[in-house]
Amino acid sequence: MEKPNSDKxxxxxxxxxxxxxxxxxxxxxxxxxxxxxxxxxxxxxxxKLDANHGYWQIPLDEESRLLTTFNTPFGRYCYKRMPxxxxxxxxxxxxxxxxxxxxxxxxxxxxxDILVWGATVEEHDERLMNTLxxxxxxxxxxxxxxxxxxxxxxxxxxxxxxxEGVKPDEQKVKAIKQMPPxxxxxxxxxxxxxxxxxxxxxxxxxxxxxxxxxxxxxxVEFQWGGAQEKAFQEVKEILTKAPVLAYYxxxxxxxxxxxxxxxxxxxxxLQDDKPVAFASRALTDAETRSAQIEKELLAVVFxxxxxxxxxxxxxxxxxxxxxxxxxIVKKSLTSAPPRLQRMLLRLQRYDFTLKxxxxxxxxxxxxxxxxxxxxxxxxxxxxxxxxxxxxHTVTSRMPVSEERLEQIKxxxxxxxxxxxxxxxxxxxxxxxxxxxxxxxxxxxxYRAFRSRWNxxxxxxxxxxxxxxxxxxRKNTRESHGHREIQTTSKGHYVLAKNE
Numbered sequence: 001m002e003k004p005n006s007d008k009x010x011x012x013x014x015x016x017x018x019x020x021x022x023x024x025x026x027x028x029x030x031x032x033x034x035x036x037x038x039x040x041x042x043x044x045x046x047x048k049l050d051a052n053h054g055y056w057q058i059p060l061d062e063e064s065r066l067l068t069t070f071n072t073p074f075g076r077y078c079y080k081r082m083p084x085x086x087x088x089x090x091x092x093x094x095x096x097x098x099x100x101x102x103x104x105x106x107x108x109x110x111x112x113d114i115l116v117w118g119a120t121v122e123e124h125d126e127r128l129m130n131t132l133x134x135x136x137x138x139x140x141x142x143x144x145x146x147x148x149x150x151x152x153x154x155x156x157x158x159x160x161x162x163x164e165g166v167k168p169d170e171q172k173v174k175a176i177k178q179m180p181p182x183x184x185x186x187x188x189x190x191x192x193x194x195x196x197x198x199x200x201x202x203x204x205x206x207x208x209x210x211x212x213x214x215x216x217x218x219x220v221e222f223q224w225g226g227a228q229e230k231a232f233q234e235v236k237e238i239l240t241k242a243p244v245l246a247y248y249x250x251x252x253x254x255x256x257x258x259x260x261x262x263x264x265x266x267x268x269x270l271q272d273d274k275p276v277a278f279a280s281r282a283l284t285d286a287e288t289r290s291a292q293i294e295k296e297l298l299a300v301v302f303x304x305x306x307x308x309x310x311x312x313x314x315x316x317x318x319x320x321x322x323x324x325x326x327x328i329v330k331k332s333l334t335s336a337p338p339r340l341q342r343m344l345l346r347l348q349r350y351d352f353t354l355k356x357x358x359x360x361x362x363x364x365x366x367x368x369x370x371x372x373x374x375x376x377x378x379x380x381x382x383x384x385x386x387x388x389x390x391x392h393t394v395t396s397r398m399p400v401s402e403e404r405l406e407q408i409k410x411x412x413x414x415x416x417x418x419x420x421x422x423x424x425x426x427x428x429x430x431x432x433x434x435x436x437x438x439x440x441x442x443x444x445x446y447r448a449f450r451s452r453w454n455x456x457x458x459x460x461x462x463x464x465x466x467x468x469x470x471x472x473r474k475n476t477r478e479s480h481g482h483r484e485i486q487t488t489s490k491g492h493y494v495l496a497k498n499e
Contacts (some may be wrong), residue, residue: 267365
């Protein structure tokens with residue numbers, strides 16, 4: 001894939017066919033209890049090092065290199081180092097890290113994170129120098145921007161290690177603690193649904209929620225008063241502490257539930273149906289204009305990157321209420337629309353299975369996606385790069401001139417069928433074809449459509465308004481021999497690649 005504004009290429013591979021033939025290695029991961037209860041006792045000074053590019057630190061032998069062979073227009077190539085996306089990579093990497101640093105005193109490793117600690121500054125500095133020397137000996141490079149040196153507290157495996165002991169990481173409960181109060185009965189219903197979902201862990205739940213139930217009664221005007229606010233704050237306090245909030249356990253399976261509303265993203269990481277961490281954020285202005293399927297996949301990306309310390313190098317089950325997304329993720333990377341491809345590439349470093357779950361059962365993620373944090377820091381650099389790359393990819397391959405494209409845009413903007421299609425794409429497709437508006441039922445099999453620049457696009461196929469179709473048929477056959485106009489059952493035309 002060509003990078004925009006440069007002459008460089010980005011290698012994009014789908015490792016799933018190779019993963020089907022790979023057997024995972026079994027290697028015991030260290031638990032936070034093992035590290036904090038005995039090994040880090042008495043620690044007062046900390047440093048945390050981050051291995052640069054993680055898996056790329058592991059060289060492959062000749063036989064393994066050949067298994068990563070891929071075709072390009074310029075010949076066949078293979079990886080010399082372990083690529084992201086290989087399902088056995090996490091155990092191999094952890095084993096290599098333990099072998100490399102296991103004999104050093106005061107050093108712990110968790111995948112690509114290296115923790116160095118000491119009871120005194122002098123002891124810490126000596127251990128840090130030994131660790132850096134070992135990195136040099138084994139040619140392990142570090143990411144300077146992510147490293148922390150000689151600090152009084154550090155976040156490690158979801159916990160905050162301090163000189164006073166182990167504390168929970170505030171970031172994992174920030175989405176609940178700073179959640180805004182409901183603004184209407186619908187918001188109160190979502191809050192009640194979240195509490196009911198976790199009711200088995202909450203003592204006296206009915207008594208605590210009674211003031212909030214009062215404003216939800218039929219015929220009663222919604223008024224959020226002092227009693228409701230007190231109950232709301234008490235519920236948030238309960239949700240962010242044991243027994244509702246669980247400590248992360250590396251031995252237990254991990255489930256991530258995530259959802260996207262029209263203006264926010266929400267996610268929760270669960271083990272044994274207990275929440276371990278919460279996260280939410282508002283969508284940027286550009287993201288709010290994305291198709292619903294893009295928002296749903298963005299919610300998955302957000303969840304993984306927010307919960308990276310729990311999900312990296314771990315098999316994860318992901319729950320989504322957007323059924324079309326499940327089928328797209330199962331297909332090969334090349335068959336996904338370009339915008340989704342870029343998000344799927346960001347997910348390649350993670351080992352996950354996407355599972356459909358009805359929205360009514362995804363209470364926590366739905367609540368967080370609608371009562372999201374508005375001040376959470378959003379790293380827009382990745383999204384801007386993604387958008388820039390997407391625009392570059394599509395515009396460089398458009399089969400029409402700029403003048404012709406502008407003409408199609410104008411006609412598309414006033415075409416009623418296209419308007420209905422745009423609205424459905426952005427709002428999200430219904431569950432069945434019968435629920436789809438009659439005029440766009442022919443597009444049901446193309447639910448991965450996105451709307452861009454007043455065009456509708458699926459992969460590299462462009463759907464034109466009725467007014468343009470007759471002229472498009474003529475001009476395409478004359479000027480773009482590699483494309484053709486495909487006809488649907490109702491006489492609509494699609495400008496498509498002739499493959």
